[in-house]
Amino acid sequence: MPSGVISSLRRSLSLTRFFTWPPQVLTVYNSFFENYREGLTQVGPNFVGLKNYATLFTPDSSGSVDILKYAGNTVALWVGGAVPQILTALLLAIFFTSCRLRIKGQAFFKAVIYLPNLIMASAFSMLFYTLFSNVGPVNQLLMQLGWSDHVIDFFAVKFTVRGLICLMNFLMWFGNTTILLMAGIMGIDQSLFEASTIDGASSLQTFFRVTLPLLTPILVYTIITALIGGLQMFDVPQVLTNGLGTPNRTSTTLIMYLNNYLGTSKNYGMAGAISWWSSSSPPCSASWCSSP
Amino acid sequence: MVKGVSFQCCPAAMIYRRSIAKDVLGTDDPAQVQAAVSDWDKFNAVAEQAAAKGYLMTASEAATYRVFSNNVSAPWVDGNNNLQIDENIQTWMKQAKDFSDKGYTQDCDIWSDECTAQMFASGKAMCYFGPAWYFNFSMGNAQDAEKGCSGDWAICQGPQAHFWGGTWLLAAAGSDNPTMLADVMNTFINDEEVCSLLVEKEAQFSNNKAVNAKFAEDPNFGNDFLGGQNDTAMFVEMAGNIKFENQTIYDQLLNEGLQSNWREYCKGTVSEEEAMSNFYKYVNEKYPSIVTP
Numbered sequence: 206m207p208s209g210v211i212s213s214l215r216r217s218l219s220l221t222r223f224f225t226w227p228p229q230v231l232t233v234y235n236s237f238f239e240n241y242r243e244g245l246t247q248v249g250p251n252f253v254g255l256k257n258y259a260t261l262f263t264p265d266s267s268g269s270v271d272i273l274k275y276a277g278n279t280v281a282l283w284v285g286g287a288v289p290q291i292l293t294a295l296l297l298a299i300f301f302t303s304c305r306l307r308i309k310g311q312a313f314f315k316a317v318i319y320l321p322n323l324i325m326a327s328a329f330s331m332l333f334y335t336l337f338s339n340v341g342p343v344n345q346l347l348m349q350l351g352w353s354d355h356v357i358d359f360f361a362v363k364f365t366v367r368g369l370i371c372l373m374n375f376l377m378w379f380g381n382t383t384i385l386l387m388a389g390i391m392g393i394d395q396s397l398f399e400a401s402t403i404d405g406a407s408s409l410q411t412f413f414r415v416t417l418p419l420l421t422p423i424l425v426y427t428i429i430t431a432l433i434g435g436l437q438m439f440d441v442p443q444v445l446t447n448g449l450g451t452p453n454r455t456s457t458t459l460i461m462y463l464n465n466y467l468g469t470s471k472n473y474g475m476a477g478a479i480s481w482w483s484s485s486s487p488p489c490s491a492s493w494c495s496s497p
Numbered sequence: 498m499v500k501g502v503s504f505q506c507c508p509a510a511m512i513y514r515r516s517i518a519k520d521v522l523g524t525d526d527p528a529q530v531q532a533a534v535s536d537w538d539k540f541n542a543v544a545e546q547a548a549a550k551g552y553l554m555t556a557s558e559a560a561t562y563r564v565f566s567n568n569v570s571a572p573w574v575d576g577n578n579n580l581q582i583d584e585n586i587q588t589w590m591k592q593a594k595d596f597s598d599k600g601y602t603q604d605c606d607i608w609s610d611e612c613t614a615q616m617f618a619s620g621k622a623m624c625y626f627g628p629a630w631y632f633n634f635s636m637g638n639a640q641d642a643e644k645g646c647s648g649d650w651a652i653c654q655g656p657q658a659h660f661w662g663g664t665w666l667l668a669a670a671g672s673d674n675p676t677m678l679a680d681v682m683n684t685f686i687n688d689e690e691v692c693s694l695l696v697e698k699e700a701q702f703s704n705n706k707a708v709n710a711k712f713a714e715d716p717n718f719g720n721d722f723l724g725g726q727n728d729t730a731m732f733v734e735m736a737g738n739i740k741f742e743n744q745t746i747y748d749q750l751l752n753e754g755l756q757s758n759w760r761e762y763c764k765g766t767v768s769e770e771e772a773m774s775n776f777y778k779y780v781n782e783k784y785p786s787i788v789t790p
Binding site for chain 1: 757761785
């Protein structure tokens with residue numbers, strides 16, 4: 206690489222460091238203090254060492270450690286949304302870029318599948334809450350069609366709450382992923398596809414032997430950005446469950462847990478411990494290391 | 498020094514549907530309905546009667562919560578910062594589960610659409626609990642010109658005296674016009690003309706004893722929403738019974754947290770232990786200094 210490029214990169218990297226390191230260091234620093242508000246009274250900051258971390262990992266009366274449970278919730282919600290999202294996006298990207306199919310009105314469909322992403326996540330979540338509430342249209346429809354003889358409380362069942370969250374994340378992000386993967390596929394030399402067709406490869410063989418290997422860098426990028434987005438999951442479950450993570454806190458994500466501490470008591474100590482643990486935990490450090 | 502005043506006074510009442518009361522109790526007269534629900538045992542008995550006729554006693558299991566929590570014998574937190582759940586709150590918890598299991602109420606938040614949907618003319622809920630502001634602020638469905646049932650409501654004290662909310666006029670520190678602020682505040686509490694307008698036009702219960710007394714004694718005054726009942730006269734009487742001594746800064750959030758976590762138990766999605774454990778977690782998150790069991 207020419208030296209000019211490297212020096213300009215170095216500049217932007219140091220700028221990134223400048224803006225991202227101080228908050229991270231401060232987060233760790235804050236996690237060693239007792240520092241919260243109670244009504245109008247400010248308590249602390251008092252140095253307490255690792256007490257916040259000890260509190261974080263103290264098992265509750267049933268013997269489970271909350272933060273591990275919420276980390277599990279976060280991963281479950283991410284996998285449930287991201288796997289169908291990436292598979293669907295991959296399929297759509299192949300359809301849209303196929304020169305054999307030549308789908309008409311591509312621009313229209315691309316805009317339509319991207320549209321849910323333009324809605325604010327919390328507004329989208331509020332919409333789903335209204336649709337699926339006990340007095341909402343979905344319940345009315347199910348009753349009128351005779352598919353259900355009683356009101357279904359979608360927010361009292363772990364499967365449906367998580368399912369709705371995954372569905373929303375899927376709907377909001379599959380359009381975006383499709384467009385990224387399409388760009389990746391269009392970046393592959395068209396002559397390779399032609400050559401494989403001439404050699405008699407089937408569509409499946411072309412996909413697994415040509416498209417997928419050459420698409421890997423973009424696919425990995427998509428998965429990593431989706432993983433980061435998934436670990437930060439907050440607004441959709443927060444609004445859908447009114448911050449409670451119902452039922453029995455099974456849809457409470459790590460960031461919702463963080464927000465529980467920050468929301469009213471402004472407990473920077475505990476919040477710092479939670480965010481430091483979450484960001485240094487295995488899945489997240491993996492995405493740190495592999496991110497470009 | 499006065500830093501803020503409220504233009505409302507908020508003793509709260511049991512607000513009931515006249516037509517449902519007639520069907521269940523054979524009367525919609527406030528005095529007779531009051532006699533039928535004057536304590537919690539009687540209230541629960543009426544709930545059973547209402548359910549037998551296909552009605553709901555309340556539209557949310559938390560509707561009665563405030564009546565219990567305003568009459569606690571001890572605050573949420575004792576001298577050593579230990580969380581304590583008062584006997585009255587525990588009575589509510591039993592009542593909520595009981596009402597929920599027997600179908601006397603719905604498992605929903607008091608602010609939810611599910612709860613307020615029962616205010617329409619087609620609604621089945623007999624009782625709501627609230628002060629004067631509740632009519633305009635929260636009973637929009639009941640006031641709806643087409644689907645509502647304005648005039649089909651009345652108030653009585655209910656099982657215990659209670660109060661709820663109120664809007665305050667606060668002076669901000671460093672305000673550049675303190676005399677005008679004082680003037681505005683004074684007008685809202687001392688100007689009898691303005692306070693009378695609040696009562697007549699806005700159906701509020703004003704924070705002015707003289708004005709309230711004037712309307713309470715006026716035989717021609719009545720609230721159309723309540724079928725012409727003189728609500729001011731009722732509120733004047735109720736205001737005297739309110740207890741304040743066990744209020745704490747923790748009340749709002751702990752009340753909300755207990756209601757929402759206990760609701761999961763009422764629905765049957767968690768066990769009683771899980772519900773309480775989740776409530777204690779909630780308390781620890783909101784108030785780190787409170788010691789929970």
